[in-house]
Amino acid sequence: MVFNLAVPMTLAYLTTPLLGLVDTAVVGRLGEASLIGGLAVGAILIDLALTTFNFLRSGTTGLTAQAFGRADAVEIQATLLRSLMIGVTCGLILLALTPLLLAIGLYLMDPGDKVAIATQQYVQIRMFGAPLALGNYAVLGWLIGLGRTKTGLLLQIVLNGTNIALSFLMGLHLGFGIEGVAAATVISELLALLLGLSICHRLLAGNKRPSSERLFDRAALWRLANLNADIMLRSFALLFAFAFFTAQGAELGEQTLAANAVLMNFLMIAGYFLDGLATSAEQLVGRAIGANYRAGFVRSLRLTLAWNLCMAALLSLIFGLFGETLIAVMTTLESVRMEASHYLLLAALLPLTGVLAFQMDGVFIGATWSREMSRMMLVSLSAYLIAWWLLQDFANTGLWLALHIFLLVRGLTLSVRLPVRVRQAFRQS
Template identity: 50%
Template sequence: MTASPTTPAETLPEGAGPFHVTHRLILSIAVPMTLGFLTTPLLGLVDTAVIGQLGRAEAIAGLAIGALIFDLLFVTFNFLRAATTGLVAQAYGRGDRAEEQAVFWRSLLIALAAGTAMVVLSPLILAVGLAVMGPQGEVAEVTRTYFLCRILSGPAALANYAILGFVLGRGEGTTGLLLQTLINGINIVLSIVLGLVLGWGVAGVAIATVTGEVVGAVAGFAIVHRRFDRKGAPSWARIFDRARLRLLFALNRDIMIRSFVLLSVFLLMTRVGAQSGPVTLAANAVLMTIFMVAGYYLDGLANAAEQLVGRAIGARFRPAFDRALRMTALWSLGLAAATTVLFLLVGRAVVDLLTTAEDVRAAAYVYLPWAAVTAMTGALAFLMDGVFIGATWSRDMRNMMIAAFLCYGVALLVLVPAFGNHGLWASLNLFLVLRGVFLFALVPRRSAQTFRAAQ
């Protein structure tokens, strides 16, 4: 099978057409992105440590609430990264360099428009955030200061989603690592200098974030734009083509709904866990760190699946699709199994490292096995997200997420009253398993339809 029934393979652009999926190719995308993702929690630790040096609990609480508002705000626009990756990967696979560039410009313009709207609407967003989170007094003032400074990063932060989506779509994991390290590295250094050395406190930490995002966006745009093939530059008519814009917005809509449903799962986990008391709630928060650790490299492998699956579909080359699916599954499930075993063996030491409260430690030990197996139960779900994003089967991904969420809700109603916090963790693991299984069950039919339509 060839990349195109009419185009000889030797005339295709580099990277287009049939290709061979290897372990080295998978890891060349997954490893850099995993390392890049790991800089994000390091940034959070540094910001908290910097503000912690001020010796005021109100400052730490205000920073935490402000950061949470931005987490909720930016997760809304994560579709910019995912949809861009899938569409660029498919254009890359079929050798359509003009469409690669057109996807980038569409996503970037949407990002800049949405980011500007965030800045304009910032007073309203802040008011809603404060009303929902409910901070009082000095905590509210700290949150307000942090928010009003950091919101200026909105256009640059969303532009970075589009830029990262483009480089991942082309399989340039090292460039993605470079940009993530640049953004978070500048942020970390300036947080220490501005927040601590110069004594700007929370405002300094927020300004550091703005600077990191802006520098990252400028550098990322320069790197991407310099590599563009000027001969294949798309016209404005192609960039604003209605059919292609509708496809992009449909993908964005489905991925956004999927992200909100996933966020609802973890919000429910926190809310239901809180009913068991502060000690159990704290223990659950500590144990969720284990799930997040596994999530970093599972996300990296999902990124590899996005690019390779999208590229295979763009190239109309079914063998690469099948091999990418098998090999990324092998890596995901193998590493997940190793993670589960590791945390079953050393999980207590990890818990002791994360908290010194003896009552929280004791509660965490009880539920540790449930947290340890989340790597295994979630591996297929992470991987299938990558496959469906790369294939741009976003409607299926959205619908299966909703179906798994409904099952999760039923499980909470049945298992939590019967088994307490054990039932809560069982419900989470069930949700992860079902999400992966539901999507995996659709792969044979959807892949057959996709490659048959491409012939």
């Protein structure tokens, strides 16, 4: 059951970095370095804008799984419709704010005139897809909440596969350049959303449509708003933690910055696999909470934790044994390779120190205990900054140790809060 839910989403997550590589390869063939820079800066701005609304995926998953556990067909549909309304509305607001977002982003990043022009060309087109992208977040979260991760995989394959094909077609063969790459993404988002909505419509029970009063129920909307705010705060804190790691690495020198960037790919790769297993925890835990079934909750927790630990141990072993080879694949610079080798063991252990954080994220998202997530993230971030302050005399080794402490504290603090929340959730069972 765990792997039936986890494997499709792991494969779905793995299609995302492939898309980024293809877009870079397409723009890289246009013969202008400024276009590559424009794509990189533009992608960062788009990712920051859309990542803000990640709650549309995770929040929708938890609420849908709980409604599914209660066998509440009306609330299942209402959750999808509420999330779609919020997603499309927020996407339209982002589109309207595009000039402001561009102005602030280019001012802060100061990429140079040619790169700035390329960034504007890319972002102005990509932002037309913001309502579509956020709509896809809602659809994907709803399908995961129902346990239909294979359907989620299908949508991600359609989205990213179409995007890759259209990027080559429009960016290179039709000669639209970076604007063609941006338009390819928008078209792909539209196709994926139309397919997703078609699939959702077939899954909806025609005689279980929510009334307008149910759809706009103040308590349900307030719960969703609180859930969204907490997940947003947690996401920003997480982004800050990794940005801080990069910034401190930059202060230690160019070679250290490059080596850290190479090694952080190990955590990114591990994240795709552990996130897939966390997705299964979201669905199983949410269903148990909705059904008020404590035994099911405990069994789901144990199963997903056991598989997460096995996966983390395997990943750490692979990184430890083949890390030098992976470093060589990612960079040809001998100085960077040597620098990265010094910290290979610390990077290879990241899946093990971070496994509990990934696991607990899945559990708390599925249970919609978002307030604990945001609070414990702030506690973990504080521990991270204090650890770096205490360990900064150890230079980059201290920075990596602080990162490990951050991941450990994230998992441990949520684990400490888990028994309390379980007792509260299952008082009547």
